[in-house]
Structures are given as C-alpha cells and as structure tokens.
Amino acid sequence: MKIFIINGPNLDMLGKREPEIYGHDTLDSINTELAEYCKTVGVTPEFFQSNSEGALIDFIHSARGNADAIVINAGAYTHYSIAIRDAIAAVELPCVEVHLSNVHKREEFRHKSVISAVCTGVICGFGKNVYKLAVEALIASK
Numbered sequence: 001m002k003i004f005i006i007n008g009p010n011l012d013m014l015g016k017r018e019p020e021i022y023g024h025d026t027l028d029s030i031n032t033e034l035a036e037y038c039k040t041v042g043v044t045p046e047f048f049q050s051n052s053e054g055a056l057i058d059f060i061h062s063a064r065g066n067a068d069a070i071v072i073n074a075g076a077y078t079h080y081s082i083a084i085r086d087a088i089a090a091v092e093l094p095c096v097e098v099h100l101s102n103v104h105k106r107e108e109f110r111h112k113s114v115i116s117a118v119c120t121g122v123i124c125g126f127g128k129n130v131y132k133l134a135v136e137a138l139i140a141s142k
Helices: 027-041 053-063 075-079 082-091 129-141
Strands: 002-007 044-049 069-073 095-099 121-124
Touching: 002 027, 002 053, 002 129, 027 044, 027 129, 053 069, 053 082, 069 082, 069 129, 095 129, 121 129
Parallel strands: 002 044, 002 069, 069 095, 095 121
Antiparallel strands: none
16 A cells, blocks of 8 residues: 655744644654654655745655555645645545644634545644544555
8 A cells, every 4th residue: 555645834944943832853853763663564655845835746646556545734724725635536536635733722713624524534633643643544544
C-alpha cells in the first residue's frame, strides 16, 4: 500500500512556529518517525510539503494511479480552498484529513473545513500521532 502524506502551508515551520500549539517536533522528524512506522506495517509513504496551493493540487492530482490513499494536513487551506477540495474529490482515493491541534478548541474560523466532505475521515488533536492514526485507519479500511 502506498500512501501520499501531504502537508500544506507553514507546516515546514513545525518546531519553531507556536510550539505550545503544534509541539516541538519538526516536520522532518515527524516524517522520519512515520516512515519508520510505515515500514513495520508494509506501507510505502511518499511525503510532500508546500506552501503553494497550486503545488499541493498538482501533487494531489499525481496520486491518481500512483497511490492507494492520501493523508492531508492542508493547514489554513483546510478552511477555504475549494480547489484543494475539488482535487481530493477528483482523484477518487481514500483520504484522511489531519490536524495536529484540536481545531474545534481554537478560533472559530478553524472550526469549518471545506475539505472534510470529500475525505474518508478526520483526525485532530493528537499532535504528531494524527499521521500514524490516519495510516492505521487507512490500513484497517482497505
């Protein structure tokens, strides 16, 4: 099973940006830990991060025929990118939306996701563990 792990804007700043909310781990350290876990469960992860909406959409499009599923932390794009929502819908793959923090305990604008409706499920609030939980859910649902 191959899973694309996609991270959106500002997630390249993990470990530096608001560590009281997002934790002290960097995206590289999270990806390394997740890659090690994936190896133990027979999953091949492909990691991608961009601050650019167009690059994220292009990578999501590339999943069709190249991946079995997607895990996406779209960052702020979660709340307003209809284009990312449409890209997820277009590839017709299982997709899990993840967020490190519990977005429902935060600012009101973070409570609404435009991508949730085209995702298989949503996991939030468990820090870096959301990625592993998403992979586990995708394995269990295949």
